Amino acid sequence: MSIDQLTTIHPVILALCAGIFTWSITALGAAVVFLAKEVNKKFLHTMLGFAAGIMVAASFWSLSAPCIKMSREMGLPPWLPACVGFLSGCFFLRMADKFIPHLHLDQPIDHAEGIKTNWKRTTLLIFAVTLHNIPEGLALGVAFGAIAANMDAVNLVAAITLTIGIGIQNFPEGMAISLPLRACGFSKVKSFFVGQLSGIVEPIAAVIGAMIVFFVQPLLPYALAFAAGAMLFVVVEELIPESQSEEHGDIATLGFIIGFTLMMFLEITLG
Numbered sequence: 001m002s003i004d005q006l007t008t009i010h011p012v013i014l015a016l017c018a019g020i021f022t023w024s025i026t027a028l029g030a031a032v033v034f035l036a037k038e039v040n041k042k043f044l045h046t047m048l049g050f051a052a053g054i055m056v057a058a059s060f061w062s063l064s065a066p067c068i069k070m071s072r073e074m075g076l077p078p079w080l081p082a083c084v085g086f087l088s089g090c091f092f093l094r095m096a097d098k099f100i101p102h103l104h105l106d107q108p109i110d111h112a113e114g115i116k117t118n119w120k121r122t123t124l125l126i127f128a129v130t131l132h133n134i135p136e137g138l139a140l141g142v143a144f145g146a147i148a149a150n151m152d153a154v155n156l157v158a159a160i161t162l163t164i165g166i167g168i169q170n171f172p173e174g175m176a177i178s179l180p181l182r183a184c185g186f187s188k189v190k191s192f193f194v195g196q197l198s199g200i201v202e203p204i205a206a207v208i209g210a211m212i213v214f215f216v217q218p219l220l221p222y223a224l225a226f227a228a229g230a231m232l233f234v235v236v237e238e239l240i241p242e243s244q245s246e247e248h249g250d251i252a253t254l255g256f257i258i259g260f261t262l263m264m265f266l267e268i269t270l271g
Contacts, residue, residue, distance in 0.1 A: 014156075015144035015210035018163040019137055019203025023196070025167040026133075029174025030195025033182045042251060044179075047172030048243035049252035052235045053259025054169040055136075059235075061267035062162040063139060063228035066146070070221045085225025092226070093135065093233040102128035121184075129177055129198035132238060135230030136166045137202035141209020142223045161270040165263045170199060 064082060071078045101114040102124050112124050143159035178195030182188060213223045243252035 011144045011147050011214055012207060012210045014147070014159070015141045015206040016203055018140045018144060018159070019206030021163060022136065022140065022167045022170050022202050023199040026170040026174040026199030026202075027192075027196035029171035029176075030178040030192050030198075032175050033178040033188050033191045033195065036179065036182075041246060042248045044172070044176060045243045045246065045248040045252040046255035048176065048239050049255030050259035051169035051172050052239035052243060053256040053261070054165050054263045055231050055235050055239070055259075056256075057260045057263035057267070058139065058162055058165050059228040059231045061264060062143065062158065062165070063224045063231070066158070067221045067224035067228070070146075070224070074218075074221065076221065081221035082225045085222040086229035086232075088222070089135065089226040089229025089231075090233045093131070093230045093237070096131055096134070097233075097237060100127055100131060102131060125177060125181070126194055126198050128238075129173060130201050132173065132234050133170075133199055133201045134205050135227055135234055136170075137205025138209040138223075139227035139231060140166065140202070141206040141211070142213050142220070142227050144206070145210035145213035146220050146224070157270055158267070161266050164270075165266055166202075168262070169259065170202075174199065 064086070067082050067085065068078045071081045097113065099115055101112060101117045114127075140159070140163060143162050144156075147156055147159060174195045177198050178191040181191040181194055186194070209223065209227070213220050240256075243249075243255070
């Protein structure tokens with residue numbers, strides 16, 4: 001299907017398809033559990049750094065820069081939507097991080113964050129990665145929903161580029177859940193199921209984001225910056241600390257640089 005044909009599809013439908021695509025890449029990463037039982041920590045930390053690099057690049061090239069350009073096109077002070085949206089996204093993820101029970105990789109269950117519950121370790125791990133995927137889904141939804149505004153700041157190719165970037169970094173996220181679970185004694189099927197389940201929130205968040213900006217177009221620049229702030233919060237709060245948690249900090253940093261460069265390349269050449 002050509003780009004011209006895709007433009008005839010409703011943006012909310014496109015956002016749903018993009019979310020399903022990125023979810024499927026998460027599932028593909030989780031499927032590695034059928035080929036390996038244990039996770040190589042050096043490789044895992046490199047991939048977490050790689051994912052962080054893609055998210056940082058996407059937060060600027062795909063979200064913040066279009067927000068600033070769109071604000072000018074709408075006659076708004078460029079700093080206003082960028083700052084308000086960015087801080088709102090950070091605050092939203094901070095509140096989610098504070099109240100939603102979740103557990104980070106390689107942490108004992110008594111280190112679970114959020115409201116105290118009796119949930120099992122598996123459930124807490126799912127919610128940890130779900131928190132990562134909420135801003136990614138929102139970013140997809142906002143990008144595709146913005147197409148309906150017919151502004152130069154965001155176009156279909158740029159939204160597809162963002163989808164590709166998020167999809168690429170979802171692969172290691174799927175592995176980061178399924179392989180540790182397998183190493184803890186879970187069956188391959190259950191490890192895969194839990195790993196892919198962590199990405200199911202992306203198509204849901206994508207549809208919500210697209211519907212909001214499609215029906216309330218003045219919110220577009222704020223929504224773009226909101227998604228950028230939420231994504232950067234995840235990077236600084238979760239991905240970078242986890243990638244640097246052991247003796248593999250140098251290779252994780254290299255992964256970050258490669259991820260950032262790849263996303264920047266995609267945005268410049270395709271977006």
